[in-house]
Amino acid sequence: MRLTVLGGCGAWPTAVQACSGYLVEYDGFRLLLDPGYATLPRLLHHHTVDAVDAVLVSHGHPDHCADLNPLLRARALSDDPPPALPVYAPRGALDAVLALDKPSMLAAAYRLHEFEPGDRFEIGPFTVGTRLLPHFVPNAGIRLGTPRGVLAYTGDTGPSTDIPLLAEGADLFLSEATHLHRVPAVDAPYLLTARLAGRYAQQADAARLLLTHLWPGTDPITARETAAELFAGPIDVAVPDLVVEPAS
Known part of the structure; x- marks a missing residue:
């Protein structure tokens, strides 16, 4: 399994960092995980739009799904449109982004598969386990399994005893880390x-931690040092074009 970071900025993109977006590849299959703001240009540095085999979205906030719209436009309006793109998301999560264009314009470009957090299913060679994790809107924590490794991803979440269960024994734990030491009280139930x-990665006995969704302007070195206070394994921070190959 191979993960390429397209972006890891929380809330809005900066001049150098797109929002959440990750390309996960295994056995020739390319799964786009959370196409947030400004991730499509980063994707195009690596592949053409027709190289994506499926999309999986954790929740409906635009910093996790807004660039689904230009991705579908680029496929639908090309001279030789590729087959409909399978798109997986929690029920209702993509209503707003799919309503940006008249339905007939993009209808042939995708097949929507909605699920409830807690469901299990398959996407290409990946087995997908999901858990409902606390956020402002319904959010699916995601566990992607292959014969060669496990990737666990929080989406956006607040504190939960389900997080170390989601990431138990994962080869790579991709965790939101919006703030460093403390979340403002009004947001404390919904962000990490x-x-x-770091604490959850240690509890889960994850092999490696990748911090993402940092608030714009957060120093990545400080974020890494903060997580290392409680996690003894290797830690990275999601930056564009970082490639990680988790494997058992």
């Missing part, structure tokens, strides 16, 4: 810190 991400 780098310190908490």
Whole structure:
């Protein structure tokens, strides 16, 4: 399994960092995980739009799904449109982004598969396990399994005892870490810190931790050091074009 970071910025993109977006590849299959703001240009540095085999979205906030619209436009309006793109998302999560264009314009470009967090299913060679994790909107924590490794991804979440269960024994734990040590009180039930991400990675006995969804302007070195206070394994911070190959 191979993960390429397209972006890892929380809330909005910056001049150098797209929002959440990850390309996960295994056995020739390319799964686009959370195409947030400004991730399509990063994807195009690596592949053409018709190289994506499926899309999986954790929740409906635009910093995790907004660039689904230009991805579908680029496929639908090309001279030789590729087959309909399978798109998986929690029920209702993509209503807003899919309504940006008249339905007939993009209808042939995708096949929507909606699920409830907690469901299990398959996408190409990946087995997908999901868990409902606390956020402002319904959010699916995602566990991708292959014969060669496991990737666990929080989407956006607040503190939960389900997080170390989601990431148990994962080869790579991709965790949101919006803040460093403390989340403002009003958002505390719905977001994590780098310190908490480190704690959950340690509890889960994950092999490697990848911090993502940092608030714009957060120093990545400080985020890494903060997570390392509680996690003894290797830690990276999601930056564009970072490639990680988790494997058992």
